[in-house]
Amino acid sequence: MSGNLKNRYLLVLKSLSKVEIKNQLGFGRIAKGAFYLYISTLITSVLGYVFWFIVSKLTSPNIVGLASTAVTIATIAHAFTMLGIPTGIQRFLGKAYAKNDTNILKSYFTTGFTILTLTSGFFACILIFLSGWLANFTGLPVTLLIVAGLLTFTSSIYPIFYALFISTLQTKLIMYVNLSASISRLTVGILLILAGLGALGIMLGYLTLSIISLAAYLILTLKFIGPPKPNFNLKRGVELFKAGSVNWLPAIISILGLQLGVLVVYGFHGAFQAGLYFIAYAIAGIVLAIPSSLFGVMFPVLSGMEDGREKASWKATKLTLTIVVPIALALTVYSKNILSFFGPNYIDAWLPLTILLIAVAPFAMVQGVNILAYASGLYSLVLILGVSISLPRTLLYIVLTPLFGGVGAAEAFLAGTITGLVCMVYIGKKIGAILDGYSLALIFLPPSIIGVILYLVDVWWIVGVPLILAVSLFIYTRLKIMDKKDVEEVARSFLSEKMFKVGVEKFSWIIRILYGE
Structure with a gap:
């Protein structure tokens, strides 16, 4: 892990640990991290919009309904698989990274990774095994339900990597992963729909997004903390x-x-x-x-x-x-x-x-x-x-x-x-x-x-x-x-000092209009 990244994260924590939150750089970096996280979400949503917009033009609401129902089934299975770990683990990853303790960070991460790999595989197998019964119950094609099972497996593992990069404020990496994965979904899904696969093409597009995300996070994690070797620490697992x-x-x-x-x-x-x-x-x-x-x-x-x-x-x-x-x-x-x-x-x-x-x-x-x-x-x-x-x-x-x-x-x-x-x-x-x-x-x-x-x-x-x-x-x-100071703080976190000063000079009239100063 980069020493500079650790120092930046420590600076964020130290600045926010003061009751008055006087270090303006700290909140600015958090806002910057949130910005990249939102942009990553927005990329997924907007490209998802584009995807569904094109789908709505190429297919009927009936096809959209079939695909969205299959996605819903995968989402429900995904929720059971997660055990809340990608959210809960952030509390421990944040503390470990703040203390610059790589060993504890790896221990929590690999424990969480192992648990999710096992649970996602278990629930995916159940969904695939019961696909025939679910097809009779819901009226959905068996193929859609099988893809939903595969989607459950892949989509339930990569959130642990997502939690790692959020906890260490590396949200720009999340943005890049979401961009590449969303483009892949759009490309593969639309091509398969044009090929006549209908709702199955939509589902395979979603599966492509999940696979690309998982592969990208694995590569980034290898460079960030090393390979996520399967490891289960009982104490960490209970926590x-x-x-x-x-x-x-x-x-x-x-x-x-x-x-x-x-x-x-x-x-x-x-x-x-x-x-x-x-x-x-x-x-x-x-x-x-x-x-x-x-x-x-x-x-x-x-x-x-x-x-x-x-x-x-x-x-x-x-x-x-x-x-x-x-x-x-x-x-x-x-x-x-x-x-x-x-x-x-x-x-x-x-x-x-x-x-x-x-x-x-x-x-x-x-x-x-x-x-x-x-x-x-x-x-x-x-x-x-x-x-x-x-x-x-x-x-x-x-x-x-x-x-x-x-x-x-x-x-x-x-x-x-x-x-x-x-x-x-x-x-x-x-x-x-x-x-x-x-x-x-x-x-x-x-x-x-x-x-x-x-x-x-x-x-x-x-x-x-x-x-x-x-x-x-x-x-x-x-x-x-x-607050004006908050706006300046966020601006400084995105811009170099030189660019910030140039921006203030050129757009000072906007500041005067907004703040009356």
């Missing part, structure tokens, strides 16, 4: 299972509920409605990825901190909300325009999309408190918070989806987020999390008011979307919700 289980159980419930949304829509309302809901959730997922990215990077960093976790967590939450609230409002107001790009048939998904977008901001707030409790080792509270979200959501999926289709599935998703928000307030007070109601009001009100006005006036979306974002930014900066 990983303990840390992972509090995330795994809620994740299982949540994934079951979320993916049951697609399956139940497919079963009760047909492939067309399943395809509509799948597209709506894919769009909302782009916005949901923003808080997931920032808090994903913050979690291992917070785990290695001595103190100051509360202020660091609130700072990340506030930054996240200033980004996602205006974006979610803009997409909500112009949801029909966004969906029209997929074709006239997909405009009917505007209501599920709108409901899902409403859940974005509460989701971000819940995640801020969740990583604070997780990083502090308060596993029981993490479990309670996770179950408070996933259990109501899953139960409502079962009740609402047969009745209302995609709209019911979206309502269940939102309801689970709201119950989690209520639980988050209780847990936040219990662990001393910072929840500034005044700041939250200033974040939510401006874009909401602007969005309502533009909707009532029926402003063209090409004008309306930038207007919501620009006016929100202006208000946030003028009210000091988005």
